[in-house]
Amino acid sequence: MTADERAPLADGEQVRAALRPDLRGRTAYGAPQLDVAVQLNTNESSYPVPPEVVADVLDRLGRDLVGLNRYPDREFTGLRQALVDYLALQSGVSLRPEQLWAGNGSNEVLQHLVQAFGGQGRTALGFTPAYSMHPIIVETLGTRWVDGQRDAQTFDLEIGSAVEQARAADPDLVFLCSPNNPTGTALPFESIEAVLAAAPRAIVVVDEAYAEFARPGTPSALELLEDHERLVVTRTMSKAFTLAGARLGYLAAHPALVDALRLVRLPYHLSTPTQTIAEVSLAHAEQLLSTVEAIKGQRDRLVTELAAMGLRPVPSDANFVLFGGLADAPTTWQALLEAGILVRDVGIPHHLRVTAGTPEEATAFLTAMAELLPEHLQSQPHRSTAPRQGATT
Template identity: 80%
Template sequence: MSGIEQLLRPELRGRSPYGAPQLDVDVQLNTNESSYPVPDEVVRAVVTALEDGLGGLNRYPDREFTALRTALVGYLGDRSGVALRPEQIWAGNGSNEVLSHLVQAFGGPDRRALGFTPAYSMHPIITETLGTPWVDGQRDADTFDLTVESAVEQAKEVDPHLVFLCSPNNPTGSALPFDVIEAMLQAAPRAIVVVDEAYAEFAREGTPTALSLLESHPRLVVTRTMSKAFALAGGRVGYLAASPEIIDALRLVRLPYHLSTPTQTIARVALEHADRLLETVEAIKAQRDRLVTELGALGLRPVPSDANFVLFGGLADAPATWQALLDHGVLVRDVGIRHHLRVTAGTPQETTRFLAAMAELAPTHLLTKENP
């Protein structure tokens, strides 16, 4: 053990940092980014707004990001029909930062956080690296579903202070029934219950949002991001909606002036052009559904998805298939689930490239009695 490693916090020794491969390949379908660039008119609007504000960079940004919060309230109200107030909104540099704020405010070494695997891998990473013990709850091993009975049983056993739920879930893509969320709020009476809705804009018609539960559940938090549907992964803007009391608690742990003036400007202008930026959502959903249909036709086992990606099983050796796809110029994600890989829904051309490669590989990569 090196001298620096000896100085490192013991619980961090031997850990690997988070990081999906960033490789220069033709078809990049591994991190659920949008394959569509930001439209030119939105780029021009952002540049104009940034130019107008550059002379004021000698001053700190608006600590309360007032204009952005107002814009987020308008967007969520228009899209979900849920009436919120600016004092219910919090934002940060990506949804990971607002998740970090929640753990800083409501976690701690003498508290426990509960999540249900497989789910977003950053939930336990954020929790544990900030010093809060993580309890790895489980979903159904075959369907990846989380039932009310299972969730309640696990919550009562753990008695957590923080609960993380994903809807739609990453990496499975499935939306969470409302009765699971409401049951969790009852079964974990001292917990802040976080519903991560990073992929909510891609949910199938009729899928409800947990935003509608906020009014009657003061311990509920709903997190969102502008990285996916808004095609702003490089902008690093995430946000949450919760009770004003929770927002007040987050002020205690945020760093001073944590959201820069350019970041606030980019997000605000993007929200002004929400209709234009979200035009690609239906096209992405069409490719997602195409992936489910055509992967099934190849003998694979795709999970029906409410997100912008598809998890598919039926592979004899998932890492070997991942490498074979990469050799074909297609990068997907190995999420560590045996016999499964995850693929982002990209453009029609990217989907075709991926499906053509899988059709070529399927005869020798499918999980069969002869190829276990």
């Protein structure tokens, strides 16, 4: 039978009818991936992996690929130790290998946590605006999501409000971001410990995907692990390590919690090449992280120059800046795109988010913004964290 003789495909109605009812009508997560000159929308590093690191990865892979007939190390033993060594240097916190867990990006690590500690009849709490994958992972795994709120004017998570919301929700899981995405602000220890106390049976997850970019003096929740059995700190190698394409995320927690994740992970979930790339990259941590200070410099430049334009940037501990003061965020997003610059519309009225890239990329963005103003300025400044329908953060 030729292609022309085949019966036409049905319109998918039977598939849609078979889909889980709670998934019907949902849209898939996904930031735009567009081929433009300046891509500042997904908080990737604008700096390529150094040639020396590439060479070492290729050398190690050349030796490892011969053994791909065998399954990878299920316990990623070498990677665990490499992460322990890195965190000791980066944060000064001494951990044991049995406290570390890794996955294909921090989203898989978060998924493991919800699989193990969420589920039917259980509740997870997060504070909006925050990382939009938290509720997506929670709800698609059959867990009830409670959309807690931050201050509508400052985007801060005030301790008293967080405690009140945690007590009301009585959750099984709590998600905190520090630094927060998309606002860029870090949480003090007092807030984390207050939530732990207010949700006495919850696993409290502190998402530190952007920890390496925090301003001086900003502590890491890793320092709290020894005193809190229910605390989890998640991180990623996608941002500061310039390895978004490698897909390696990890967490640190109590050994008993890490052991529980073995119940839900798929067998041999971390491939040999993934483990190799991560281990070699951690051995080159100093070199890969050498761009962090340059990125922080451009981040602070964005805050200063956007404020000088009459916009309202939020001081950031991450590698991006959320800024408000726009008359219509989608209109400004489109105008920037037409100028060859891709930023992120996070769904907060009058706000956009821009990644801190190279000096040249920052200049291109700031020049384009200056040319768009004052026509795109908001005449009546007002902050709101209520997301537009269909938008994602």
